[in-house]
Amino acid sequence: MNRLRQYLSTQFQPFDRAALWSSQVAKEGALIVFWWAVPSFLFVWLVSRFRDYLPAAYLESAISEGIGPHLWNVVGTLGLVLVGFALLFPRSRLIARSAYYVLINTNAIGGLSFGLLFGQLFTRFAASTKNLALWKVWLMGAGGVCLAIQVLALNFSLWYLGHLMATREASDGFLHRVERIDFPLRLFAFLFFGTFPVILLFMEK
Numbered sequence: 217m218n219r220l221r222q223y224l225s226t227q228f229q230p231f232d233r234a235a236l237w238s239s240q241v242a243k244e245g246a247l248i249v250f251w252w253a254v255p256s257f258l259f260v261w262l263v264s265r266f267r268d269y270l271p272a273a274y275l276e277s278a279i280s281e282g283i284g285p286h287l288w289n290v291v292g293t294l295g296l297v298l299v300g301f302a303l304l305f306p307r308s309r310l311i312a313r314s315a316y317y318v319l320i321n322t323n324a325i326g327g328l329s330f331g332l333l334f335g336q337l338f339t340r341f342a343a344s345t346k347n348l349a350l351w352k353v354w355l356m357g358a359g360g361v362c363l364a365i366q367v368l369a370l371n372f373s374l375w376y377l378g379h380l381m382a383t384r385e386a387s388d389g390f391l392h393r394v395e396r397i398d399f400p401l402r403l404f405a406f407l408f409f410g411t412f413p414v415i416l417l418f419m420e421k
């Protein structure tokens with residue numbers, strides 16, 4: 217066990233904090249979600265507020281289609297598979313760029329769906345608070361906040377992986393450091409990112 221721990225410590229030694237995280241990563245990821253989520257949230261509110269003056273049925277159908285998680289799941293799975301290939305072949309710029317663009321677009325899709333979903337929850341919640349007890353209002357509000365945090369964290373994780381893939385262009389970025397990892401560990405990472413999400417996708421009914 218000690219030999220394994222020492223081996224893993226040696227293998228992961230090149231990955232310091234600077235290679236994995238910076239405050240700019242959080243800012244960029246949050247801004248992209250913000251610019252997609254806020255307009256879609258306002259769109260849902262406007263449709264609800266002025267439905268008598270708009271083709272409400274058509275717009276509400278568009279909102280429902282935008283909330284559906286299927287596109288996010290499929291595109292996100294593709295992005296994770298490409299991450300697996302990038303970890304297996306860290307010298308390939310084509311794979312790294314493909315993973316980056318798929319993942320940042322998945323993050324944008326997630327931001328759009330987030331805004332639409334919570335726009336609907338907000339409008340329905342605001343309409344129903346008059347008929348609910350105060351403790352139920354607080355309970356529903358707390359549940360909505362917890363759900364929002366989980367959704368945003370999951371969506372941000374894809375943006376973060378996309379950021380790591382973009383470091384292929386840097387002289388000493390994440391993927392350059394992955395090159396120093398032994399092939400068996402890179403193969404394990406590929407199997408995790410390349411097969412586990414696909415299995416989960418095929419388990420969907």
